[in-house]
Amino acid sequence: MAVELYNDGTHICLAFYDLVDEEAEHAVQCNQFLIVDGGHGALVDPGGNMTYNGLLMGMQRYFPSRNLDYILASHPDPDIIASLNKWMVTTRCRVLISKLWTRFLPHFTTGRDYSERIIGIPDEGMLIPLGGSKLKALPAHFMHSEGNFQFYDPVAKILFSGDMGASLIDHVLAGAPVKDFDAHIPSMMGFHRRYMVSNKICRYWVNMVRTLDVEMIVPQHGARFEGKEMVARFLSWIENLPCGIDLMTQDNYRAP
Numbered sequence: 001m002a003v004e005l006y007n008d009g010t011h012i013c014l015a016f017y018d019l020v021d022e023e024a025e026h027a028v029q030c031n032q033f034l035i036v037d038g039g040h041g042a043l044v045d046p047g048g049n050m051t052y053n054g055l056l057m058g059m060q061r062y063f064p065s066r067n068l069d070y071i072l073a074s075h076p077d078p079d080i081i082a083s084l085n086k087w088m089v090t091t092r093c094r095v096l097i098s099k100l101w102t103r104f105l106p107h108f109t110t111g112r113d114y115s116e117r118i119i120g121i122p123d124e125g126m127l128i129p130l131g132g133s134k135l136k137a138l139p140a141h142f143m144h145s146e147g148n149f150q151f152y153d154p155v156a157k158i159l160f161s162g163d164m165g166a167s168l169i170d171h172v173l174a175g176a177p178v179k180d181f182d183a184h185i186p187s188m189m190g191f192h193r194r195y196m197v198s199n200k201i202c203r204y205w206v207n208m209v210r211t212l213d214v215e216m217i218v219p220q221h222g223a224r225f226e227g228k229e230m231v232a233r234f235l236s237w238i239e240n241l242p243c244g245i246d247l248m249t250q251d252n253y254r255a256p
């Protein structure tokens with residue numbers, strides 16, 4: 001069932017937490033998002049083929065899928081955008097993804113030339129007009145993908161943070177916001193230490209996020225951080241976490 005993260009009647013943010021369910025226990029739990037503003041719509045990280053039908057049906061009540069304006073992709077992983085071909089065929093949407101990945105995306109399609117509809121986001125990010133609002137594509141490179149963006153919605157004050165803030169938990173728990181930050185840390189720790197590239201990059205990101213008015217950080221796996229206090233807790237945790245290449249030594253590079 002969709003969770004309304006924000007709804008003022010004109011501008012709506014929806015999250016889907018349970019489209020990867022117990023029948024797909026072998027697949028990582030992941031979240032999909034819909035942003036609607038005055039008759040215009042964008043999907044954020046719509047996911048792969050496993051979540052396509054559920055998302056398509058779940059979104060209709062809020063927005064007719066055939067009118068979709070955009071797919072916003074944080075990076076080109078299978079759980080983010082492997083369903084691309086279906087959306088290209090059934091809608092006229094444009095896909096926004098790092099310019100590093102535009103020429104890789106056609107491999108998720110059947111080969112038809114969609115280059116006019118696949119838009120490369122420049123490294124510095126961009127504004128994305130949606131109805132009366134303007135979403136921001138924020139640079140989040142190397143967290144974890146080399147060309148990586150997050151999407152900030154200034155109306156809802158929500159940061160859709162992709163893999164940043166991800167927790168590996170069951171879909172039943174993922175739909176509720178984090179209540180106890182300390183208890184939540186173990187579900188994030190291993191993922192961030194291995195997938196995030198370095199503490200230096202995390203700190204640059206934290207500095208950028210602190211310049212924005214963020215009420216909610218909503219990652220693409222696991223539970224969200226709601227309220228200024230929880231957002232601040234996450235930012236100070238990740239800014240102090242050694243990760244990625246900080247932890248690598250020669251021992252990690254020995255031929256088996």
Ligand code: FE
Pocket residue numbers: 075077144163
């Ligand atoms: Fe990924």
